[in-house]
Amino acid sequence: xxxxxxxxxxxxxxxxxxxxxxxxxxxxxxxxxxxxxxxEADFAGFRRAQMIEEGPAHVxxxxxxxxxxxxxxNGTLSHALDYDDTHFAHIGxxxxxxxxxxxxLAETLDMRLTNAVDAATIGVEASIMVGVWLGRDHYxxxxxxxxxxxxxxxxxxxxxxLDLDKHQTRHALGLCASMASGLKAQFGTMGKPLNAGLAAxxxxxxxxxxxxxMTAAADGLDGALGFGATHHGEGADVKLPRKDWQISExxxxxxxxxxxxxxxxxxxxxxxxxxxRIAALKIRTSPRWMSVCNIAEPKTGLEAKFSYTQxxxxxxxxxxxxxxxxxxxxxxxxxxxxxxxxxxxxxxxxTLSETQSQITLTLDSGExxxxxxxxxxxxxxxARSDKLRGKVRAxxxxxxxxALWHAVIGPELDAVTACFAGN
Amino acid sequence: xxxxxxxxxxxxxxxxxxxxxxxxxxxxxxxxxxxxxxxEADFAGFRRAQMIEEGPAHVxxxxxxxxxxxxxxNGTLSHALDYDDTHFAHIGxxxxxxxxxxxxLAETLDMRLTNAVDAATIGVEASIMVGVWLGRDHYxxxxxxxxxxxxxxxxxxxxxxLDLDKHQTRHALGLCASMASGLKAQFGTMGKPLNAGLAAxxxxxxxxxxxxxMTAAADGLDGALGFGATHHGEGADVKLPRKDWQISExxxxxxxxxxxxxxxxxxxxxxxxxxxRIAALKIRTSPRWMSVCNIAEPKTGLEAKFSYTQxxxxxxxxxxxxxxxxxxxxxxxxxxxxxxxxxxxxxxxxTLSETQSQITLTLDSGExxxxxxxxxxxxxxxARSDKLRGKVRAxxxxxxxxALWHAVIGPELDAVTACFAGN
Numbered sequence: 128x129x130x131x132x133x134x135x136x137x138x139x140x141x142x143x144x145x146x147x148x149x150x151x152x153x154x155x156x157x158x159x160x161x162x163x164x165x166x167e168a169d170f171a172g173f174r175r176a177q178m179i180e181e182g183p184a185h186v187x188x189x190x191x192x193x194x195x196x197x198x199x200x201n202g203t204l205s206h207a208l209d210y211d212d213t214h215f216a217h218i219g220x221x222x223x224x225x226x227x228x229x230x231x232l233a234e235t236l237d238m239r240l241t242n243a244v245d246a247a248t249i250g251v252e253a254s255i256m257v258g259v260w261l262g263r264d265h266y267x268x269x270x271x272x273x274x275x276x277x278x279x280x281x282x283x284x285x286x287x288x289l290d291l292d293k294h295q296t297r298h299a300l301g302l303c304a305s306m307a308s309g310l311k312a313q314f315g316t317m318g319k320p321l322n323a324g325l326a327a328x329x330x331x332x333x334x335x336x337x338x339x340x341m342t343a344a345a346d347g348l349d350g351a352l353g354f355g356a357t358h359h360g361e362g363a364d365v366k367l368p369r370k371d372w373q374i375s376e377x378x379x380x381x382x383x384x385x386x387x388x389x390x391x392x393x394x395x396x397x398x399x400x401x402x403x404r405i406a407a408l409k410i411r412t413s414p415r416w417m418s419v420c421n422i423a424e425p426k427t428g429l430e431a432k433f434s435y436t437q438x439x440x441x442x443x444x445x446x447x448x449x450x451x452x453x454x455x456x457x458x459x460x461x462x463x464x465x466x467x468x469x470x471x472x473x474x475x476x477x478t479l480s481e482t483q484s485q486i487t488l489t490l491d492s493g494e495x496x497x498x499x500x501x502x503x504x505x506x507x508x509x510a511r512s513d514k515l516r517g518k519v520r521a522x523x524x525x526x527x528x529x530a531l532w533h534a535v536i537g538p539e540l541d542a543v544t545a546c547f548a549g550n
Numbered sequence: 551x552x553x554x555x556x557x558x559x560x561x562x563x564x565x566x567x568x569x570x571x572x573x574x575x576x577x578x579x580x581x582x583x584x585x586x587x588x589x590e591a592d593f594a595g596f597r598r599a600q601m602i603e604e605g606p607a608h609v610x611x612x613x614x615x616x617x618x619x620x621x622x623x624n625g626t627l628s629h630a631l632d633y634d635d636t637h638f639a640h641i642g643x644x645x646x647x648x649x650x651x652x653x654x655l656a657e658t659l660d661m662r663l664t665n666a667v668d669a670a671t672i673g674v675e676a677s678i679m680v681g682v683w684l685g686r687d688h689y690x691x692x693x694x695x696x697x698x699x700x701x702x703x704x705x706x707x708x709x710x711x712l713d714l715d716k717h718q719t720r721h722a723l724g725l726c727a728s729m730a731s732g733l734k735a736q737f738g739t740m741g742k743p744l745n746a747g748l749a750a751x752x753x754x755x756x757x758x759x760x761x762x763x764m765t766a767a768a769d770g771l772d773g774a775l776g777f778g779a780t781h782h783g784e785g786a787d788v789k790l791p792r793k794d795w796q797i798s799e800x801x802x803x804x805x806x807x808x809x810x811x812x813x814x815x816x817x818x819x820x821x822x823x824x825x826x827r828i829a830a831l832k833i834r835t836s837p838r839w840m841s842v843c844n845i846a847e848p849k850t851g852l853e854a855k856f857s858y859t860q861x862x863x864x865x866x867x868x869x870x871x872x873x874x875x876x877x878x879x880x881x882x883x884x885x886x887x888x889x890x891x892x893x894x895x896x897x898x899x900x901t902l903s904e905t906q907s908q909i910t911l912t913l914d915s916g917e918x919x920x921x922x923x924x925x926x927x928x929x930x931x932x933a934r935s936d937k938l939r940g941k942v943r944a945x946x947x948x949x950x951x952x953a954l955w956h957a958v959i960g961p962e963l964d965a966v967t968a969c970f971a972g973n
Binding site: 269307 | 598692727729732759762764773777
């Protein structure tokens with residue numbers, strides 16, 4: 128069965144409770160990222176330029192517009208900080224493409240939160256399937272999988288919400304095949320978060336247009352002239368989810384920096400040692416990250432987010448790496464940080480996957496401690512909730528975290544979107 | 551100089567009078583196609599689905615909306631009939647991607663028609679440059695050049711209209727690189743005209759967003775991870791226009807059928823012979839068209855548009871091939887047509903380019919006549935105007951043709967867009 132037919136089947140499946148619970152945690156995390164993202168001054172002009180229509184769908188930072196516009200703006204703002212969730216097999220950020228589409232459409236359709244969460248779960252699972260199907264070639268050649276695979280996930284979620292039949296869903300996916308886009312060349316520019324917003328809008332539009340009678344290539348995704356064939360897709364084998372949904376392997380960021388640093392920071396969190404007792408620290412990581420986040424002597428807050436030595440030193444000296452505001456230019460010049468950075472060595476280890484890190488810590492006393500972490504190590508939903516609540520508390524403060532948390536575990540969609548205003 | 555830098559230069563160039571005059575003819579032709587396209591019942595749902603905002607930019611069929619929405623809808627409707635202009639080196643339809651963006655933005659900015667026409671000329675020239683740069687590989691692998699190259703042309707035109715500086719224009723083109731899309735897989739579905747509408751909207755949005763402060767990859771079009779490298783672009787050599795602008799080689803359709811049939815129909819227009827005197831007719835054409843528009847025994851009006859034998863018979867029997875309504879299912883079953891079709895032979899001739907056709911006509915008397923035509927044969931602007939006015943008269947009727955004609959050769963933008971209502 129081709130992937131288009133698999134997706135159509137997936138669109139009609141029941142969602143397991145565990146998968147939906149994971150989705151609610153991602154909704155919580157995503158909304159917090161969007162609320163904070165709306166405060167980024169760089170994006171104020173873009174946000175204002177979109178606010179030409181009024182509608183039912185709330186936009187981060189206040190105001191409401193039509194579903195497509197809200198999806199575009201919320202997708203962009205929620206990815207602005209790069210602090211949202213990741214799925215390594217998808218090679219992308221699943222929530223920022225799917226959730227903006229689902230939430231905007233859910234408000235338009237006046238849906239219950241439960242149904243919106245189910246649709247989002249389907250959408251994220253679909254994104255992961257398409258991401259795996261497109262494979263690493265697609266990513267390596269230059270496509271931003273968050274946006275390309277994400278657009279198909281958003282489309283399938285929207286098609287489910289609009290109750291499209293099989294033929295309409297096929298047309299929606301076919302329309303998406305002509306609209307899905309986004310280049311990795313944008314990394315380091317505002318074009319990166321925009322890619323996520325465009326994917327979310329594509330999902331809303333492709334489904335609404337199919338509902339309005341637009342037709343498209345039935346094999347737009349996997350035909351001989353389809354998206355996969357034209358966009359360097361591998362066409363890897365994928366299967367419909369049975370008991371275990373791939374959404375369970377989502378990684379949430381608990382540190383406001385590049386995801387390549389997170390396994391190291393998690394490993395280090397067990398160190399519990401005063402910085403002045405450290406003689407040497409060796410970090411082993413997957414070769415894949417060496418060209419991504421190994422800036423040895425960062426000079427800006429942005430560079431700090433891509434530096435093993437800097438973030439390790441920050442963590443050991445008690446500067447919370449989960450606090451966005453701690454990544455300043457000044458902290459890269461801090462004397463204690465610089466002294467500690469000089470004791471840290473980073474080396475690649477091809478036996479480690481990109482979710483793993485190993486640390487060897489040598490104390491002044493000569494004592495040697497070894498620590499390791501794998502981001503894919505099982506974490507209970509409770510433990511994950513606790514960590515996410517801590518993250519969101521740091522982002523939004525206690526009161527707003529409390530309100531958002533109770534909204535996302537509750538039944539009412541409006542309670543969630545009421546939290547979107549302000550930043 | 552890379553193509554991005556060339557495009558930025560082009561954006562600031564003066565437009566020669568002759569090129570602008572050609573653009574006005576394409577504006578006339580495009581508007582007529584859009585007005586008629588708005589009457590296509592299939593697209594009514596799509597059109598309605600977009601009309602959620604009000605704004606200054608007129609939409610074919612009535613109503614007005616924001617510039618981006620008007621560009622999307624007008625681009626789609628004006629390509630719905632596939633009766634708009636073509637540029638063979640671009641491998642696409644230049645006006646349907648550029649003009650919807652330019653006209654919608656011009657209304658928003660309250661510009662004079664002259665300035666809008668200049669911007670459109672720049673935009674079309676840019677589309678052709680990017681189309682040539684992407685090359686035939688890009689088209690063959692499955693990209694719809696009308697949409698992909700067209701989006702860059704629309705972006706450059708919009709950037710000029712918004713008076714963006716070099717840096718902003720570079721960002722606009724960089725944003726476009728993440729948004730330009732459209733698959734040939736859509737041919738035969740409503741997704742094909744939609745591709746044109748999406749390209750037009752991309753132009754408006756990329757320029758407005760760059761103006762609003764969005765940044766993007768400076769080398770989004772021609773960098774190592776850019777649009778060309780990721781989308782199978784050839785990177786062919788292109789030059790900035792000097793005396794001769796490539797817009798002068800635009801072909802307008804004077805027959806409501808596949809462009810592959812037009813050289814043959816033009817050649818035949820000089821035949822001036824009664825059908826019952828014909829013993830045999832041989833059509834020679836470029837091999838490229840044999841798999842595109844050589845349906846020997848069409849059964850529907852749509853198939854008739856892709857048939858040498860059918861359209862040749864129609865022309866010889868006096869059924870105007872410039873009249874959309876003549877392409878019916880019934881006419882494929884007409885006895886005289888069928889009898890004449892049986893006398894027509896179509897053969898490929900590799901010495902002919904895709905704009906050329908040769909005809910050998912044998913009469914009952916034994917007399918043999920030879921005719922040929924090349925769509926690129928020079929045609930004066932006056933001769934082209936006359937032919938286009940005839941086409942538009944057949945589409946809109948005398949009064950509305952007269953009004954549209956005087957509007958496009960006049961100074962006022964509003965006079966043109968006032969013609970958009972109705973169909």
